[in-house]
Amino acid sequence: MSMVMPKMNYLAEPKGLxxxxxxxxxxxxxxxxxxxxTLFFAIAGFLAILIRTELLYPGQDIxxxxxxxxxxxxxxxxxxxxxxxxxxxxxxxxxxxxxxIGAKDVAFPKLNLASWxxxxxxxxFAIYSILASAVDTGWTFYTPYSTTTGTAVISMTxxxxxxxxxxxxxxxxxxxxxxxxxxxxxxWYKLPLMIWxxxxxxxIQVMATPVLAITLLLLVLERWLxxxxxxxxxxGDPVLYQHFFWFYSHPAVYIMILPALGIISELIAxxxxxxxxxxxxIAYSSLAIAFTSFLVWAHHMFTSGQSELAAMIxxxxxxxxxxxxxxxxxxxxxxxxxxxxDLRTPMVYALSFIFLFTIGxxxxxxLGALSVDIHLHDTYFIVAHFHYVMMGGxxxxxxxxxxxxxxxxxxxxxxxxxGRIGAAIIFVGFNMTFLPQFVLGSQGMPRRYWTYVDAxxxxxxxxxxxxxxxxxxxxxxxxxxxxxxIWGRQAPKNIWGSLTMEWETTSPPHPHNFEEDKVLxxxxxxxxxxxxxxxxxxxxxxxxxxxxxxxxHRESVAKE
Amino acid sequence: xxxxxxxxxxxxxxxxxxxxxxQQAESSKMGMWIFLLTEVLFFGGLFCAYxxxxxxxxxxxxxxxxxxxxxxxxxxxxxxxxxxxTMALAIRAMQLGDKIKTLAYLWSTMALAGVFLVIKxxxxxxxxxxxxxxxxxxxYTGVEGTNPHVFFSxxxxxxxxHGIHVIAGMIAxxxxxxxxxxxxxxxxxxxPIEMTGLYWHLVDLIWIFLFPLFYLIH
Numbered sequence: 001m002s003m004v005m006p007k008m009n010y011l012a013e014p015k016g017l018x019x020x021x022x023x024x025x026x027x028x029x030x031x032x033x034x035x036x037x038t039l040f041f042a043i044a045g046f047l048a049i050l051i052r053t054e055l056l057y058p059g060q061d062i063x064x065x066x067x068x069x070x071x072x073x074x075x076x077x078x079x080x081x082x083x084x085x086x087x088x089x090x091x092x093x094x095x096x097x098x099x100x101i102g103a104k105d106v107a108f109p110k111l112n113l114a115s116w117x118x119x120x121x122x123x124x125f126a127i128y129s130i131l132a133s134a135v136d137t138g139w140t141f142y143t144p145y146s147t148t149t150g151t152a153v154i155s156m157t158x159x160x161x162x163x164x165x166x167x168x169x170x171x172x173x174x175x176x177x178x179x180x181x182x183x184x185x186x187x188w189y190k191l192p193l194m195i196w197x198x199x200x201x202x203x204i205q206v207m208a209t210p211v212l213a214i215t216l217l218l219l220v221l222e223r224w225l226x227x228x229x230x231x232x233x234x235x236g237d238p239v240l241y242q243h244f245f246w247f248y249s250h251p252a253v254y255i256m257i258l259p260a261l262g263i264i265s266e267l268i269a270x271x272x273x274x275x276x277x278x279x280x281x282i283a284y285s286s287l288a289i290a291f292t293s294f295l296v297w298a299h300h301m302f303t304s305g306q307s308e309l310a311a312m313i314x315x316x317x318x319x320x321x322x323x324x325x326x327x328x329x330x331x332x333x334x335x336x337x338x339x340x341x342d343l344r345t346p347m348v349y350a351l352s353f354i355f356l357f358t359i360g361x362x363x364x365x366x367l368g369a370l371s372v373d374i375h376l377h378d379t380y381f382i383v384a385h386f387h388y389v390m391m392g393g394x395x396x397x398x399x400x401x402x403x404x405x406x407x408x409x410x411x412x413x414x415x416x417x418x419g420r421i422g423a424a425i426i427f428v429g430f431n432m433t434f435l436p437q438f439v440l441g442s443q444g445m446p447r448r449y450w451t452y453v454d455a456x457x458x459x460x461x462x463x464x465x466x467x468x469x470x471x472x473x474x475x476x477x478x479x480x481x482x483x484x485x486i487w488g489r490q491a492p493k494n495i496w497g498s499l500t501m502e503w504e505t506t507s508p509p510h511p512h513n514f515e516e517d518k519v520l521x522x523x524x525x526x527x528x529x530x531x532x533x534x535x536x537x538x539x540x541x542x543x544x545x546x547x548x549x550x551x552x553h554r555e556s557v558a559k560e
Numbered sequence: 561x562x563x564x565x566x567x568x569x570x571x572x573x574x575x576x577x578x579x580x581x582x583q584q585a586e587s588s589k590m591g592m593w594i595f596l597l598t599e600v601l602f603f604g605g606l607f608c609a610y611x612x613x614x615x616x617x618x619x620x621x622x623x624x625x626x627x628x629x630x631x632x633x634x635x636x637x638x639x640x641x642x643x644x645x646t647m648a649l650a651i652r653a654m655q656l657g658d659k660i661k662t663l664a665y666l667w668s669t670m671a672l673a674g675v676f677l678v679i680k681x682x683x684x685x686x687x688x689x690x691x692x693x694x695x696x697x698x699x700y701t702g703v704e705g706t707n708p709h710v711f712f713s714x715x716x717x718x719x720x721x722h723g724i725h726v727i728a729g730m731i732a733x734x735x736x737x738x739x740x741x742x743x744x745x746x747x748x749x750x751x752p753i754e755m756t757g758l759y760w761h762l763v764d765l766i767w768i769f770l771f772p773l774f775y776l777i778h
Contacts (some may be wrong), residue, residue, distance in 0.1 A: 105577035107587040172594045180587040181577075210598045214605030218717065226696030227713035229609055234695055235707030240612060244605060512576070 006506040024109035030095030044078035052467040068450035070134030077139040088259035099502035102183025102518030107176040115169035125159030143230040143241040161216040164209045171205030185520030192524040197262025200286040204251045212248030246297035254293040260397030270498040271347035272339035276525045278331040285324035318368035345419030349400030356392025381441025411508040412488030418480040425473035432466025620705030625777040633775040643672035644764045657747035
């Protein structure tokens with residue numbers, strides 16, 4: 001059986017560049033985001049390679065100290081504000097959320113498009129600050145340094161301020177869409193866990209981002225008018241800035257990780273072909289993480305001079321974050337227990353995620369412990385911890401989700417072997433880069449330094465070589481995904497044999513998502529009740545139906 | 561597009577992705593309330609700064625607040641409350657399908673918002689004149705206590721941001737007037753008026769908190 005691209009699909013209809021520029025279609029907006037974040041990931045990734053190259057040896061290798069400050073600031077600010085925050089919710093989430101709940105679009109399509117333009121507008125501010133005079137404050141813009149440095153802090157913070165609105169608009173859209181646009185029959189407990197995760201994320205986006213907005217606005221006023229709210233020389237309080245900043249930025253960490261947890265739930269259930277274990281626990285743990293995230297911000301400030309009592313309370317509450325996170329991990333493991341696991345590329349990323357995120361999460365518990373944090377604060381241990389969570393967690397899950405939904409998004413299949421090799425290279429490169437940094441940090445290597453004592457050199461060099469491997473892995477992924485767009489085989493409706501609703505439409509989907517109005521037929525994880533024709537899905541792609549491996553008749557299928 | 565056009569031509573204001581007019585109106589309302597929540601949190605940061613600085617320097621705040629004109633603040637409070645009433649009446653008039661009354665109430669709301677800004681202008685102009693300016697521009701010498709400029713920093717940040725919201729509200733009301741003129745609304749469809757009304761009440765409400773916090777300290 002050979003397949004052809006469905007004629008009526010959102011990529012083809014309506015036609016022309018203009019139809020993309022003014023599109024209200026959530027799927028196209030998702031792709032616009034995807035293109036933008038890929039660009040920024042490449043830029044910030046390149047900056048990361050520059051950082052690691054500089055750190056190969058002590059002293060000046062390729063840049064001086066000042067340039068180094070600017071490079072790591074831009075790496076952090078671009079990765080956080082322009083890549084990770086919009087990555088899963090705005091790019092993948094925009095694409096899959098209405099499809100997964102059987103809606104024709106998000107509740108406010110114009111607002112959705114506006115959020116993309118605001119994002120582009122904000123990123124222009126950020127790029128301007130790079131070109132004008134690179135900001136050297138770190139992505140946190142701590143006062144009083146950020147109010148006194150001679151670099152373009154105003155345009156950078158205005159950029160982040162504008163980007164915040166983009167994030168808020170996406171959040172409003174998702175909350176209302178989940179509440180009001182679900183297909184008939186889709187009750188809250190029939191929602192895919194990805195939707196629960198995106199919903200919890202949207203709550204944080206809506207409730208935390210305005211506080212960042214006012215903080216950055218005050219920072220701009222501080223620099224511009226010298227209002228003296230954060231500036232100690234004028235009677236202000238720099239620690240207040242830190243409180244404000246982390247009141248947003250700690251929940252923001254969960255804006256980055258919660259949707260990743262949602263993706264992993266989908267991947268584990270789909271590729272285990274088994275009813276997910278503890279559905280309600282996973283669903284509510286997303287909300288529990290969102291709630292707890294608002295109560296722990298000051299654990300970033302244990303050494304800032306806040307009261308010891310406050311530090312103790314925040315340290316204590318921080319441990320609670322581990323509980324819902326642990327619940328998720330145990331439920332995933334139990335879902336996989338005794339399952340027939342289908343080790344396709346997205347599942348390789350999911351397993352990789354569990355390994356890396358567990359390390360990232362547990363080291364977070366070390367750092368949440370007050371006394372340990374005093375020793376590890378502002379060292380490479382922190383750097384390794386948040387890269388394990390943000391990159392080993394979010395980026396790996398993002399790649400898993402991208403590989404999972406790629407056939408749905410573009411109607412094309414990528415090379416499975418290349419996919420698995422890419423996932424393996426990224427896993428190895430990632431661990432080589434960041435595992436040594438835990439050791440460096442515990443030995444006292446401070447973060448944000450462009451040079452170091454000779455004793456650290458072997459571990460730094462090892463980490464740098466790891467980052468080069470990691471970079472190669474990403475290039476490989478990019479190459480075979482682009483290759484698939486042109487030469488890839490046509491994807492069937494439901495390549496993975498998944499039960500969530502987005503797989504019931506054509507690949508790529510109809511401009512209005514589904515050709516008919518959707519009504520829920522079965523729950524998203526009813527693998528025990530619904531007989532899915534997995535064989536059909538597999539033979540469509542020329543897979544051997546017993547092993548799930550690419551079979552011999554694959555080539556003949558392609559030729560038909 | 562053909563299929564969606566055929567079943568929605570009778571309800572031209574319902575977008576293709578909604579099942580019916582009710583779903584659309586409910587969605588708009590919920591979206592607006594969430595937006596208002598973000599506004600509250602946005603101002604929340606400033607209220608938080610206010611609380612901290614006032615708790616640190618209660619005497620300075622008390623001394624500095626005496627420079628504000630209580631009568632002007634009180635007048636503005638009344639003006640905004642009345643404008644909220646006229647806004648609510650505009651919604652009611654359109655629910656009854658009365659275009660002329662709706663326009664009259666919308667224009668009244670607009671005018672009252674203008675009055676608020678004019679009074680605010682005179683207050684600001686006086687402060688600029690005597691040097692009661694935020695932060696480093698502060699030159700006034702008549703307030704006792706340490707760092708009185710912080711009071712004016714917080715004052716200008718909060719009332720200034722509120723003033724920007726008033727201007728945004730006036731733009732939205734102007735847009736409503738234009739759309740009402742063009743007969744975009746009727747007794748079955750007046751969601752934008754209702755949504756702008758919600759926003760306007762919030763702007764009013766924020767002032768109702770600002771007025772006692774700055775003008776009525778004791």
